[in-house]
Amino acid sequence: MSTDVTTGTGNTDTATAITTPPDEASRERIYRYLLFACASVSILVTIGIVVVLTSGALEFFAGYDPAAFFFGTEWIIDQEKLGVLPLLTGTLLVTVLSAMVAIPIGLAAATYLSEYASSRMRSVLKPALEILAGIPTVVYGYFALVYVTPFLAAFGLPVGTFNVLSASIMVGIMIVPMVSSLSEDAMSAVPDSLRQAGYGLGATKYEVSTGxxxxxxxxxxxxxxxxxxxxxxxxxxxxxxxMGQSPQLLDLADPLANLFESNQPMTAAMIHLVNAENAAGPIYRSMFAIGLTLFVITFAMNLVSNRIAAHYREEYE
Incomplete structure (x- = not known):
């Protein structure tokens, strides 16, 4: 009985060739291409949206002065005064006010779920909190119009039927689950050894949580x-x-006055443009310019977020 042994010199690594049956190799290629196609869908959709918005915006700027659009202080469709600044300030006002509602509440809820709640309480509260994310946003808007606005008026605030404050409160409540859920996941990923080290130094639970x-x-x-x-x-x-359909430029001298009045952000303006009877020509194409502006703002925010998150990211073993 003889045994053939192949030895190699000069190379300490050994390689074992694994042969795959032809039919299994074909299935693996199909799976690979199928998964690649699924992964490419989001990229293709994003590229398609950018192409459509850019082409429509270029057609709009071909017949309308870009400076008048980006720096104009009036948005009056009937007079073809299409300055985006009132819409932009309305959008930023809602965003800032909703952040003032969602960030403290969401962070506090995440801290409780991660550090204070028992496993049983967490299993009940976290799904219940995330149910808010499944409520249709039109229901939030109806609730703001019918309940929140009269509630604010009962406290003596000079709010109109449509106002920025009630809409911002409900937008803030709507995004609370996103803040709390993602923040709780980040806190839960912190190793328990750091917590135990803090307790070993005599810190309280609150000091460990916040510090x-x-x-x-x-x-x-x-x-x-x-x-x-x-x-x-x-x-x-x-x-x-x-919030209404009356775009107004933010009054820097008295910004609080804008909270109690009707206003219009960019998203609502796009809906109004689609349904407007005189939405033709540059008025209709202005919707693409607004959409492109909104896309650039959100893209820039996500890019800054990724850079900051990468800068402060902690890696634990």
Whole structure:
């Protein structure tokens, strides 16, 4: 009985060739191409959206002065005064106010779920909190119009039927689940050894939560903030129902006065343009310019979020 042994000199690595049956290799190629196609869908959709928005915006700027669009202080469709600044300031106003509602509430809820709640309580509260994300946004808008606005008026606030404040409150409540869920996931990823080290130094649970866990999870928490704000910027139905259709430039001398009046963000303006009877020519094509402006803002926010998250990301073994 003889045994053939092949030895190699000069190379310490040994390679074992594994042959795959032809039919199995074909299936593997099919799976690979299928998964690649699925992964490419989001990229292709994004490219398609950018191409459509850019082509429509270029057609609009071919017949309308770009400076008048980006720096114009009036948005009056009937007079073809298409300055985007009133829409932009309305969008930013809603975003800032909703952030003032969602960020503290969402972060506090995430801290409780991650550090204070028992496993049983967490299993009940977290799904219940995330149910808010499944409520249709038009329901939020109706709730703001019918309940929140009269509630604010009962406290003596001079709110109109359509106002920025009630719409912003409901947008903030809508994005609370996004802030709390993503922030809680980031906090839960912090190793328990850091918590135990804090307790070993005599820190209380509150000190460990605010002084150790939150700083260690700051990259994920900040990313949740940016994603939630991007969602608030793109919100449509709440502001369309509860905020009105009267775009106004932010009064820097008295910005609080804008809270109690009707206004119109960019998303609601796009809906109004689609349904407007005189939406033709440059008026209709202005919708693409607004959409491209909104896309650039949200893209820039996500890009900044990724850079900051990467800068402050902590890696644990």
């Amino acid at each position: 150790i866990v939150i700083p260690a999870a700051v990259s994920g928490i900040f990313s949740s903030f940016i994603l939630a704000l991007s969602r608030a910027i793109g919100e449509t139905m709440i502001v369309a129902v509860a």
